[in-house]
Structures are given as C-alpha cells and as structure tokens.
Amino acid sequence: MNTTPTPAARTLADPDTPFAVIDVHKSLRNIERLQTRADRLGVTLRPHTKTAKSLDVTALLHHDSTCPVTVSTLAEAEAFADGGYTDITYAVGIDPHKLPRVISLLRRGVTLRILLDSTEQATSVTQASRQAALPIPTQIEIDCDGHRGGLKPDNPDLTEIGRILHGAGCLDGVLTHAGESYFAYSAHEQHLAAENERDTAVAAAERLRAAGLPVTTVSVGSTPTAHAAEDLTGVTELRAGNYVFFDLVMAGLGVCQVDDLALSVVVTVIGHRPEYGWIVTDGGWMAMSRDRGTAAQAQDQGYGLVTDLTGHPIPNLVMTAASQEHGTLTARNGAGLPDLPIGTRLRILPNHACATAAQHHGYHVVDSAQDADPASAPVIQALWPRITGW
Amino acid sequence: MNTTPTPAARTLADPDTPFAVIDVHKSLRNIERLQTRADRLGVTLRPHTKTAKSLDVTALLHHDSTCPVTVSTLAEAEAFADGGYTDITYAVGIDPHKLPRVISLLRRGVTLRILLDSTEQATSVTQASRQAALPIPTQIEIDCDGHRGGLKPDNPDLTEIGRILHGAGCLDGVLTHAGESYFAYSAHEQHLAAENERDTAVAAAERLRAAGLPVTTVSVGSTPTAHAAEDLTGVTELRAGNYVFFDLVMAGLGVCQVDDLALSVVVTVIGHRPEYGWIVTDGGWMAMSRDRGTAAQAQDQGYGLVTDLTGHPIPNLVMTAASQEHGTLTARNGAGLPDLPIGTRLRILPNHACATAAQHHGYHVVDSAQDADPASAPVIQALWPRITGW
Numbered sequence: 001m002n003t004t005p006t007p008a009a010r011t012l013a014d015p016d017t018p019f020a021v022i023d024v025h026k027s028l029r030n031i032e033r034l035q036t037r038a039d040r041l042g043v044t045l046r047p048h049t050k051t052a053k054s055l056d057v058t059a060l061l062h063h064d065s066t067c068p069v070t071v072s073t074l075a076e077a078e079a080f081a082d083g084g085y086t087d088i089t090y091a092v093g094i095d096p097h098k099l100p101r102v103i104s105l106l107r108r109g110v111t112l113r114i115l116l117d118s119t120e121q122a123t124s125v126t127q128a129s130r131q132a133a134l135p136i137p138t139q140i141e142i143d144c145d146g147h148r149g150g151l152k153p154d155n156p157d158l159t160e161i162g163r164i165l166h167g168a169g170c171l172d173g174v175l176t177h178a179g180e181s182y183f184a185y186s187a188h189e190q191h192l193a194a195e196n197e198r199d200t201a202v203a204a205a206e207r208l209r210a211a212g213l214p215v216t217t218v219s220v221g222s223t224p225t226a227h228a229a230e231d232l233t234g235v236t237e238l239r240a241g242n243y244v245f246f247d248l249v250m251a252g253l254g255v256c257q258v259d260d261l262a263l264s265v266v267v268t269v270i271g272h273r274p275e276y277g278w279i280v281t282d283g284g285w286m287a288m289s290r291d292r293g294t295a296a297q298a299q300d301q302g303y304g305l306v307t308d309l310t311g312h313p314i315p316n317l318v319m320t321a322a323s324q325e326h327g328t329l330t331a332r333n334g335a336g337l338p339d340l341p342i343g344t345r346l347r348i349l350p351n352h353a354c355a356t357a358a359q360h361h362g363y364h365v366v367d368s369a370q371d372a373d374p375a376s377a378p379v380i381q382a383l384w385p386r387i388t389g390w
Numbered sequence: 391m392n393t394t395p396t397p398a399a400r401t402l403a404d405p406d407t408p409f410a411v412i413d414v415h416k417s418l419r420n421i422e423r424l425q426t427r428a429d430r431l432g433v434t435l436r437p438h439t440k441t442a443k444s445l446d447v448t449a450l451l452h453h454d455s456t457c458p459v460t461v462s463t464l465a466e467a468e469a470f471a472d473g474g475y476t477d478i479t480y481a482v483g484i485d486p487h488k489l490p491r492v493i494s495l496l497r498r499g500v501t502l503r504i505l506l507d508s509t510e511q512a513t514s515v516t517q518a519s520r521q522a523a524l525p526i527p528t529q530i531e532i533d534c535d536g537h538r539g540g541l542k543p544d545n546p547d548l549t550e551i552g553r554i555l556h557g558a559g560c561l562d563g564v565l566t567h568a569g570e571s572y573f574a575y576s577a578h579e580q581h582l583a584a585e586n587e588r589d590t591a592v593a594a595a596e597r598l599r600a601a602g603l604p605v606t607t608v609s610v611g612s613t614p615t616a617h618a619a620e621d622l623t624g625v626t627e628l629r630a631g632n633y634v635f636f637d638l639v640m641a642g643l644g645v646c647q648v649d650d651l652a653l654s655v656v657v658t659v660i661g662h663r664p665e666y667g668w669i670v671t672d673g674g675w676m677a678m679s680r681d682r683g684t685a686a687q688a689q690d691q692g693y694g695l696v697t698d699l700t701g702h703p704i705p706n707l708v709m710t711a712a713s714q715e716h717g718t719l720t721a722r723n724g725a726g727l728p729d730l731p732i733g734t735r736l737r738i739l740p741n742h743a744c745a746t747a748a749q750h751h752g753y754h755v756v757d758s759a760q761d762a763d764p765a766s767a768p769v770i771q772a773l774w775p776r777i778t779g780w
Contacts, residue, residue: 016464016488016780050714072676072715074406092715093660095672096733098406117661120732148716149661149670179713270483271507271539280539282485286462287780290680290745323569324440324744325462325482326538342510343486354714355680358749361779389751390406390677 048241438631
C-alpha cells in the first residue's frame with residue numbers, strides 16, 4: 001500500500017461518491033486460496049492483470065516482489081514493465097500493427113509472449129522478428145470450447161503455424177482459455193470444463209511435439225476452471241484474473257461466496273420514490289458499468305447487491321436499474337424498503353468486477369479485518385491507481 | 391480544434407487500435423439541426439455535456455464561444471468552469487455532501503444550478519446557502535413519465551420545497567426529463583412524449599406560481615423529445631446531450647439516420663473462425679461498453695454496426711459478441727462474411743454514444759467532408775481529451 005490518502009479522505013464517509021473500493025482483506029484471502037491450489041497442482045500461477053489493472057493489487061500476490069503476469073493490452077504490459085515485471089504474456093491475438101511496441105518491450109529485457117492463431121499472423125511475427133534480429137516468443141491460441149479465438153488441436157494450421165514460428169525461433173507454446181466455463185452452472189460442469197481445457201491444451205502441445213516442434217509453455221485458465229481443476233498434468237501454467245476481486249457472476253456459479261467480493265462501489269442515496277418502491281442513488285452505469293452478467297443466471301442480481309458502508313449486506317435490496325448517474329434500488333422477495341435517508345452511503349457489489357473496475361481511475365483501499373466496528377466508516381488505507389487505455 | 395496530432399498519428403491507419411473517432415462533419419450537422427429547431431421554438435438550448443464530456447465538442451455549438459450547459463457530474467462542472475463557462479446546470483439530484491464543491495463554483499462566479507426533489511435536500515441546501523451567505527440557485531425535479539427521480543406536479547411536497555427554497559433566495563425553477571422517450575418507438579409517440587414533458591413542467595411551474603413562488607427557469611429535454619417538440623410555450627430552455635453524436639438507439643427510434651452517427655470506434659481484424667461464421671477484432675466491451683440498448687428495439691444491432699475505415703457501412707455485418715478485448719463480427723440476413731484479412735481496420739458504430747465514449751480518454755477527430763476519397767484513411771485533424779471521473 002504505497003499511496004498515502006489525503007487527510008481530507010480518511011474514511012469511506014469522506015470522498016464524494018461514487019467511487020470504487022477494494023477490501024484488501026478479502027482480496028488477500030482470494031489470492032491465497034488460488035495460490036494454494038496452484039502450488040498443490042504443481043503449476044505456475046500467472047495472474048491476469050486485466051481485472052484490477054493495478055500494480056498494487058498484483059503486488060499482493062507475491063508480497064511486493066514481481067511474478068509472471070498475463071495482460072490484455074500493451075498499455076498493461078508497458079505499465080508492468082515500468083514496474084519491474086519481466087515475464088509477461090499478452091493474451092489477445094496479435095494485431096501486426098502492434099509489433100513495434102512488442103519489440104520495444106523485448107529490447108527492454110522483458111520476456112513478452114504474444115498470441116496468434118493464423119499463418120498470416122505467424123508470418124508477420126517471424127518477419128518482424130528477423131528484421132529486429134530478436135525472436136518474439138509466441139504462443140499458439142487453442143480453442144477448447146468454441147468461446148472466441150484459437151484453433152482446434154486437429155486443425156492442420158496448428159503444425160503449419162508451429163513450423164513458421166519455430167523457423168524463426170519464435171515458438172514458445174500453446175495457450176487456451178475456457179471462456180465458456182462462465183456458463184458452467186455446477187461444480188461438476190466446472191470440473192468437466194477444467195478437464196477439457198487441460199486435455200485440449202495438452203493435445204495441441206503433443207501434436208506440435210509429434211511434428212518435431214518444441215513446446216515449452218502449456219498455458220490454461222479461467223477463474224472457474226482454475227478453481228475446479230484437480231489434475232493439471234502436462235500443463236505448465238495457470239491463468240486467472242477475476243479471482244482477485246470475484247463478483248456476483250462468480251458467486252452465482254458457486255466459485256465464491258458473496259462475502260468474498262473484494263470490489264464494491266460507494267454510492268449515496270439522493271432520492272426516494274415510495275410510489276414506485278424505489279430508492280435513488282448517485283451511482284448509475286457510469287459507476288457500475290452496463291454489465292448484466294447475472295441476467296443469464298438462475299438469480300438475476302440486477303446491477304448489483306447492496307451493503308451498508310461497512311460492507312454488511314442489506315437483505316433483499318438490489319440495484320435494479322441504472323441511468324448514467326442514477327441507480328435505482330428496489331426490494332425483492334416481498335421485503336419492505338429499508339429506511340435509508342438522503343445522504344446515506346451504501347456499497348454496491350458488482351456483477352462483473354472487470355467491467356465495474358474499468359469505470360474508475362483507481363481504488364480506495366480498506367481492510368475489513370481492521371475495521372470491525374459496524375458503527376464506523378471503514379478507514380481508507382491507500383489510494384491505488386488503475387492502468388487505463390490501450 | 392485546438393490539439394495538434396503527433397506526426398506519428400496522421401490518419402486512422404496509424405494509432406494502435408482500438409480508439410474512438412468523431413466525425414466532426416456529422417457532429418456539426420447534428421448540432422445545427424437541433425439549434426435550428428431550438429431557435430424556431432424560441433427556447434434556449436442548453437446542451438448536456440454528459441455524452442461527449444469534451445470542451446472541444448461543446449465549443450462546436452457556438453463557434454468557440456461558451457453557452458449554457460448541463461452537466462452530469464461536478465467534475466464536468468469544474469472542467470467547464472475552468473474553460474470559461476459560467477452558466478451550468480448540474481442535473482442530478484444533489485447529494486448534500488457535495489455542496490461545498492457547489493459553493494466553490496458559485497464563489498468563482500459560475501451560475502451553477504442544482505437539482506432536488508425532497509424537503510430534506512431543500513433544507514440542506516438552504517442551510518448551506520445561509521452559512522455561505524450565498525444563495526444556491528436550485529431547481530425542483532419534476533417527474534413527467536415515471537422514469538427515475540422527481541415529483542409529480544400534484545405532489546404536495548412541490549410547494550413545500552418551493553417555500554423552503556424561496557425563503558433562502560434559492561428557488562430558480564423546475565426541470566424535467568422525458569427519459570421514457572427512449573422507448574417511444576414512433577414519431578407520434580415521441581411527439582406525445584414531448585407534449586407531456588412540456589405540459590408537466592409548465593403545470594409544476596404554474597402550481598408554484600399559484601402559491602406565490604417565483605419560477606424563472608422551466609427546463610425540459612431529452613434527445614427524442616427535443617427533436618419532436620413543436621410547441622414549447624411556457625418552457626424557457628431545452629436540454630439534450632446525445633444528439634451531438636447520435637447512436638444506433640436513436641437511429642432505431644428514427645430520431646436520426648445511421649449516416650448521422652458521429653462517434654465510432656476503430657478496431658482491427660485479429661482472427662477468423664469460418665467454422666462459426668465469425669470475424670474476431672481487437673475491440674471488445676472495453677472499447678464499446680457493455681451497453682446493449684438496441685436489444686429492446688425491433689432491430690437488435692448487437693454491440694454495433696460495422697463500417698470500413700472511411701466510414702462506409704459494410705452491409706449486414708454486425709458486432710454480435712464482446713469479451714473484454716475481443717469483438718465478434720457476424721453476418722446477418724443470410725449474407726456471406728466479407729473478405730477482411732488480418733490487420734484490416736474497421737469502425738464500429740455504437741448502440742449508446744454516452745456509454746461507448748465513456749470507455750475512452752479522448753477522441754481522434756476526422757472530417758468526412760474533407761476525406762472524400764474512399765481509398766484513403768481519413769486524416770486525423772485533432773485529438774480531443776474527455777473529462778473523466780466525478
């Protein structure tokens with residue numbers, strides 16, 4: 001926690017709302033849980049920084065030393081390189097136009113691995129590598145569940161791409177992401193998704209090896225499968241991002257409990273519409289995002305669940321509608337609306353931590369293990385900036 | 391256009407994707423259209439800066455001089471005050487905690503009007519006004535269509551709030567917003583929404599006047615009703631924000647044509663999944679937002695329609711899915727997928743301009759009236775920053 005709050009912003013009662021909060025106690029608990037699993041499974045954990053986009057949050061993972069990371073933008077890669085991180089995987093299929101920034105990072109001594117799934121991209125990468133006299137370590141994206149990019153392991157392009165990359169010293173390995181595990185609604189389905197993710201990645205690696213091509217990295221991961229995997233034989237590393245905060249989508253899948261959610265947004269009651277059963281707040285979609293990830297789940301959580309300022313849930317109160325700077329809270333299950341006067345501060349637990357965090361420039365950091373008094377506003381321990389842009 | 395682009399970013403082919411673009415030619419056309427209407431209706435146009443959040447965009451309205459504006463955050467109010475604007479309405483119900491910033495702006499000589507709809511807020515505002523020895527000009531929010539905040543004109547609190555405010559010299563007038571007009575799917579329904587918006591605001595003003603309370607401002611507006619109103623007798627000003635860019639939601643309502651959309655996001659093709667009928671781009675929800683505003687319309691436009699880099703629509707190509715940094719384009723109406731090789735740049739027209747713009751730090755500005763050559767990438771005329779945060 002390297003940023004001192006200003007004296008004017010000592011507790012969550014002080015800054016003007018809305019603003020984002022991290023409960024570092026919950027975040028550390030989530031981090032320890034997955035690290036313990038990765039250690040037991042014998043794989044390197046390569047956290048995905050796309051959720052928090054924060055050097056400070058990632059520093060929680062290894063007690064302020066660096067670690068391998070996954071990034072979703074070159075802006076993240078550059079910021080983590082500036083922070084001393086030297087082992088970075090950029091896990092979005094490469095646009096050849098971005099290769100000059102990749103090469104700049106490699107020249108700085110960062111091992112930046114990139115991703116692709118076509119012979120066209122492989123040709124661009126090997127040409128750029130040869131021109132720069134610097135092999136760009138490259139992974140081939142494997143499709144394990146029809147989620148978005150990648151090749152099926154039996155696609156003939158796999159070994160062709162492998163040969164193109166290997167010819168320029170660029171072949172590092174394979175990477176897959178079980179994106180459909182976000183729709184695996186039981187522990188059994190999540191376990192099967194994890195098995196399939198592993199099997200598919202290992203099959204692709206074996207196919208390349210059978211063609212005489214060296215495969216160093218076999219990378220898998222998503223937050224649900226990372227928590228469901230029981231055997232990662234053949235896999236070298238595990239990626240997950242969302243777990244540092246968790247969210248209502250993950251709670252809806254049973255990957256975590258609502259009590260594990262480390263990210264929330266502080267809002268203020270600015271109105272009442274008793275004739276409609278509404279409490280109106282100053283936190284709309286600009287503060288929460290438009291993400292409605294729980295709409296597809298058995299329990300739709302609207303735009304988020306409501307807690308008091310200390311983080312204790314207010315039963316049956318849900319943020320059900322959002323304008324740009326207005327949130328509407330309603331009661332469900334026949335509950336009455338609680339008495340929350342104008343000026344009352346609340347916290348909203350988000351559907352999708354990655355999307356909600358992206359609406360903010362940074363985080364106000366509290367520690368619920370230190371703030372046990374439910375009558376007091378939690379103390380702000382630090383202000384942590386976010387990496388933004390591309 | 392006061393910002394010179396760097397030599398490295400001369401056309402839309404140059405900056406790394408994704409990034410947001412404004413076509414200033416279309417924006418100026420949209421601005422002129424509504425200004426002409428407002429002049430004809432005999433009302434002041436008070437544009438809402440919440441869509442563009444840009445001093446440069448607002449400067450287009452009055453040939454670089456200032457004008458009355460509406461804002462959605464105090465950060466916008468402060469930025470516009472810094473830019474020399476002195477007539478600002480903050481159109482979100484006031485959180486009393488924010489009054490010190492309101493008073494600071496008033497002390498700077500800015501006429502900052504605030505909004506409220508409860509006796510509690512009115513009491514807080516008049517107390518703060520008396521303490522500061524500075525009346526805070528305040529409008530009472532009127533509910534014309536059950537959209538979110540405000541009082542119905544026949545609510546007894548209306549005159550009570552009016553008396554509280556008037557007693558401290560704070561009563562400025564009434565304000566309403568026909569938010570439900572976004573669901574008025576015909577010109578006739580939009581016309582009725584505009585009539586109702588006017589009638590409700592004027593009725594509230596008359597009710598206050600009948601109680602002996604002075605009403606100066608009678609403010610109405612939303613982008614659909616602003617374009618549908620034919621008679622604004624009794625109204626003093628018209629607010630609208632979205633119209634400077636327009637978007638697919640407005641096109642779906644018939645308020646504009648797709649050709650009027652001034653905001654788009656430039657993305658790059660990074661993959662092909664012919665087995666699924668997908669083209670994959672590097673523009674996901676981080677670039678477009680999670681807004682799916684057209685999902686409720688007759689023609690669902692997914693996450694947006696696709697044009698080539700010069701802005702010409704590619705028929706039947708739609709962005710139908712989004713991960714954080716991946717977009718999926720698919721063909722509809724039985725059309726085949728166009729041949730768009732890796733590295734091809736495209737523009738995505740958004741569902742909701744306010745939400746998409748909010749995902750970006752600023753805008754690359756082009757002028758389609760000057761870029762008539764469909765074979766050339768549009769020239770970047772300027773880089774315009776956005777106001778962010780609260």
